[in-house]
Amino acid sequence: MKLVMFDMDGTLIDTQALIAEHMATTFAEAGLDVPSPAIVRRIIGLSLPQAMLQLLGSDDHDLATRLAERYRAHYRASLVAAEGREGLFPGVREALDALASRSDILMGVATGKGLHGVHRLTQMHGIAKHFVTLQTPDHNPSKPHPGMMLRAMAETGAEKHRTVIIGDTTFDMEMGKAAGTKAIGVTWGYHHAVELREAGADMLIDGYEELPDAIDRILEN
Numbered sequence: 001m002k003l004v005m006f007d008m009d010g011t012l013i014d015t016q017a018l019i020a021e022h023m024a025t026t027f028a029e030a031g032l033d034v035p036s037p038a039i040v041r042r043i044i045g046l047s048l049p050q051a052m053l054q055l056l057g058s059d060d061h062d063l064a065t066r067l068a069e070r071y072r073a074h075y076r077a078s079l080v081a082a083e084g085r086e087g088l089f090p091g092v093r094e095a096l097d098a099l100a101s102r103s104d105i106l107m108g109v110a111t112g113k114g115l116h117g118v119h120r121l122t123q124m125h126g127i128a129k130h131f132v133t134l135q136t137p138d139h140n141p142s143k144p145h146p147g148m149m150l151r152a153m154a155e156t157g158a159e160k161h162r163t164v165i166i167g168d169t170t171f172d173m174e175m176g177k178a179a180g181t182k183a184i185g186v187t188w189g190y191h192h193a194v195e196l197r198e199a200g201a202d203m204l205i206d207g208y209e210e211l212p213d214a215i216d217r218i219l220e221n
Contacts, residue, residue: 003158010189091208144174
């Protein structure tokens, strides 16, 4: 059995603009320098408290926690107005349907997004049925710690050499390497292709139509 784990933001779902807007609102409200969208791109994929620490450039965990709480409040408050701004990337639905039809593949999620958000988005897009394991910061350390991948393999019984993470950031690639699994980087997300390679990506893909073949090529039979 092959276990295919997916990151969410920047890999399955395009939330960059929405995240950058709410980060700007959160920091401005606190009287702090507002991070640019380019800087925010760099932290998407981390757990929210860890992302705040990086944006602050400090180890003030209390402030990071307060900012994380305000960010969550702004994001929740915007969900109705944000309808249509958390769309799937092109080809996601078709790729997931194709992989789900195969008897040799299980799929899961490994994301910096909270579990509530994962349930909301996967149900909203009608893809929840495809995932047998959901790994989030609610019960794991933040990426690039390997905990999400290790827990997913433990839950499904998958072996390391038959497990892969699909992601758009160096955090995803580093997490996979730390867990002893394979890693496929996607080039449409929030970190550059060269960075993904340097972080340990075993392969890069430019579109979801390339994914099934990439999985078969990268995982041992």
